[in-house]
Amino acid sequence: MRVVWVIAVLLLSSVGSGGEGWAEDALGTRPLLTITRKDLSTVLPQDYRLLIDSGSIEQFLESLDGIPPDWGSVYGHGHHDPGLDERLFSLNRERDVKRAGKKALEWTVVFLWSGELSRYEPTVGGFSIAIGPIFTATQWGMVRFKAEDMPGNLTLIPNPGQREAFQRKLNNGEKIEVDVAMTGRLIPEESIVYDFSHDQEGLGIIMPVVRIERIDYLARSIHDGSSRNR
Template sequence: MKKSEPPLLWILAFMTIWAVFPALEPVKGQPPLANGIQPLVQLGQQPVHQLIPLNIRPLLLPQEQEQFLQELEGLPPDWHTLQDPDHTEQSERLFQLNRQRDEARLVHQNILQQPIAFLWSGILRHYLPEYQGFSVALGPELTSTSWGIIRFKPMGLPDYLVAIPSGESARQLLLQQQQGKEIEIGVLFIGTLVADESLIYGFSHDGKEEGMILPVVHIQDVRYFLKTT
């Protein structure tokens, strides 16, 4: 079961992306990173897993994420004992937990170095004629699991995030934008966990204080797909 980000968090996510990439214009003398400029695939009835190479481990579904965490961490933390009305005390407990688990998981180098794939959401923004594609604004996806809420944290995002549809599809998407429709897409990230801080344990800041795990992933590739309506 996926949880939608609160509207405010979406807005903040978009503002952050566009503060870093305000115009997405090519830099003279320096080619853009190719892995952020990709076709916008129409999957139709095919599953998203079709986009993932066989040597990449998919972490799209709750059960896939739970199995991965079990192999890497063993057992989920006792969220109840980590909580405390005193936020200073709670932060100290989380700090100690994260430090202990960072050290313990170093024995699982084969899992830490395994390429993985996960999903974020995107929205098509401005059409860029020089790329014949659309700039992409990003928003995280949250997944409810038996371990807590999983929210992947991508690191090293490409300088340019551009989704390129086919010619006919581009015309249809432009028309939809002119009609005021917001076009959502799926963003498939591929990468490996950051070695020294691969998982971060914490609590959500939405007022519910739910246990949350943030896998920190260095991004190596990006794929875009059009969400079916």
């Protein structure tokens, strides 16, 4: 049974001659990895930057933009300030120009989104996943990564023992959460977007925009327990 499962995973992880649709399905259809974040290096490409805590994210932003923006000056009198949109536009435009050509734009980065298994898909032997961004508080502001070129269907393929256990939990109404590790590179023409929260007055939001090249699913229960802000 294990041999059959391994063969299925290898087939789902490869891109055959089925064209772009098959390639997209292969990107989003992956096995569940029972490894910790510290072990991500065993499955990820070389020379990647792991951006899953405030310290690593702040260093990444410093490499690109130097210092945080003066959020207070940009915000002014708030969302009803007639000059707010123009100041935000100027902030983003000026930083785009200064950022051009920097080496960090070419880095391969890895960040996390949160995932939850939603239902079992018998045709592929896996579970569809609902996902959402993770928000991380930093000295720059609140950071959330934007994922571009995501496949339409995300499917987690467990081994047979996991599949039966997950089906029982879902049937009992239990939540099954995983972390979704996304690997890619910044989109040069819109690499970072600065904005303000619509839920909290004056809170600056920073959104690195990453074109996704790889997706991995990590079992959350065996993680190292470090905190995340959502």
